[in-house]
Amino acid sequence: MTDALVLKDVRKSYGQREAVHGVSFSVKEGEVFGLIGHNGAGKTTMLRMISTILKVTSGTITVYGHDVMREPDAVREIISYLPEDAGAYKDLTGRKYLEFIADFFTSGDKKNELVQKGIELADLGDRIDSKVDTYSKGMMRRLLIARAIMSSPKLAILDEVTSGLDVINAFEIREVIRGIAEQGMTVIMSSHNMFEVDMICDRVAMVDQGNVVEIGTPAELKEKYGKKTLEEVFVTVVKGA
Numbered sequence: 001m002t003d004a005l006v007l008k009d010v011r012k013s014y015g016q017r018e019a020v021h022g023v024s025f026s027v028k029e030g031e032v033f034g035l036i037g038h039n040g041a042g043k044t045t046m047l048r049m050i051s052t053i054l055k056v057t058s059g060t061i062t063v064y065g066h067d068v069m070r071e072p073d074a075v076r077e078i079i080s081y082l083p084e085d086a087g088a089y090k091d092l093t094g095r096k097y098l099e100f101i102a103d104f105f106t107s108g109d110k111k112n113e114l115v116q117k118g119i120e121l122a123d124l125g126d127r128i129d130s131k132v133d134t135y136s137k138g139m140m141r142r143l144l145i146a147r148a149i150m151s152s153p154k155l156a157i158l159d160e161v162t163s164g165l166d167v168i169n170a171f172e173i174r175e176v177i178r179g180i181a182e183q184g185m186t187v188i189m190s191s192h193n194m195f196e197v198d199m200i201c202d203r204v205a206m207v208d209q210g211n212v213v214e215i216g217t218p219a220e221l222k223e224k225y226g227k228k229t230l231e232e233v234f235v236t237v238v239k240g241a
């Protein structure tokens, strides 16, 4: 299996303070890989470095063999990053927003196909023609995730994608994520929701104070620590409980 993403001894400092302390892991093509950890553990910092938005202080990150620092343009062509606090242009309808995004990728018939794919992924029914500022939080997230994956990036980087969503919306977004992984797209996502990570991630990395303290499949980790849930594993790993 090809490595979609490789981090080697990655560090990130903000001024004098180091937020990520020499992290190494890799993600295989087609995997859904979860980063879990407390607030401030360093998950967003890692995702932003992978996305080429933040500079890596030391170490290397490669996405399908392209180094994020030396070949950021090549990396940007094959990734899509959905930040936790992403928004869409509120004066546009959902459809117009997807058309606006599709313009960055293609034109003509191909653009129409892309927009149609985005509309299907968002699955907002006739509300796709309502203005975005009338959308609920869940509708907005669906539109944004459709935007992030409609162009079939090789690696989708999703920060807290279901945060604050109701059960149904979160469930449907998880289904979309599993669906795209089954089509071969690689996903790295952060989440505070251990249940969600347990359900949809092939492997997880537990992040604590800027370090990856455990890594494995949810089943492996539960077995290793003799726990029934990932949440219990996390507490044991982080607190030594």
Ligand code: ATP
Binding pocket: 014, 019, 037, 038, 039, 040, 041, 042, 043, 044, 045, 046
């Ligand atoms: P959350 O779950 O709350 O989103 P996180 O795991 O994503 O947290 P990060 O946002 O990566 O954590 O933050 C890691 C550390 O880096 C924290 O101590 C945070 O205060 C610090 N940090 C993040 N961004 C900056 C910045 N722009 N300048 C200085 N420090 C920062």
